[in-house]
Amino acid sequence: MKFLTDAMLGKLTRFLRIFGYDTIYANDLLDFYCENPVQDKNLKEYALLSNRLVITKDLPFYNEIREKAILLEGKGVYNYLDQLKRMLNLVYDFDIEKARCSVCNSMLVKINDKNSIKELVKHETFKNYDEFFQCNNPSCQKVFWNGPHIADINEKLRDEVNY
Ligand SMILES: [Zn+2]
Numbered sequence: 001m002k003f004l005t006d007a008m009l010g011k012l013t014r015f016l017r018i019f020g021y022d023t024i025y026a027n028d029l030l031d032f033y034c035e036n037p038v039q040d041k042n043l044k045e046y047a048l049l050s051n052r053l054v055i056t057k058d059l060p061f062y063n064e065i066r067e068k069a070i071l072l073e074g075k076g077v078y079n080y081l082d083q084l085k086r087m088l089n090l091v092y093d094f095d096i097e098k099a100r101c102s103v104c105n106s107m108l109v110k111i112n113d114k115n116s117i118k119e120l121v122k123h124e125t126f127k128n129y130d131e132f133f134q135c136n137n138p139s140c141q142k143v144f145w146n147g148p149h150i151a152d153i154n155e156k157l158r159d160e161v162n163y
Pocket of ligand 1: 101102103105106135136137140141142
């Protein structure tokens with residue numbers, strides 16, 4: 001299942017990616033379409049061509065593409081994750097091997113020699129962790145590890161999403 005999220009859903013986009021869901025964010029397409037914001041008709045076209053389900057908070061936009069979209073209500077990322085779980089049976093099991101880059105949606109690769117990313121993370125992080133992953137997009141290269149932020153997310157999910 002692949003998604004296209006609207007411009008109001010940046011935080012949700014990052015969460016979906018770290019849980020391994022292939023998610024393109026409307027604002028990632030600003031350069032592609034050379035417009036800001038990207039018009040609904042272009043988002044609709046992109047979603048159809050790339051076979052993505054649109055996730056939106058915008059009722060008029062939702063009404064245009066109902067059969068290919070999910071309308072979220074209320075606010076807060078855990079609330080949105082809960083709604084998506086109910087509607088689509090999504091599973092939020094963090095597995096760094098399946099995670100996608102939260103910044104650019106690319107796949108991650110495991111780092112064999114952690115010295116190669118030494119300059120890219122804080123000293124403490126480098127010292128405390130041995131397993132690192134890196135975004136395989138050459139223009140991004142963000143580094144990921146299974147740190148305490150992941151435990152925080154999992155705990156919040158247990159509390160706030162019927163999980
Ligand atoms: Zn990336």
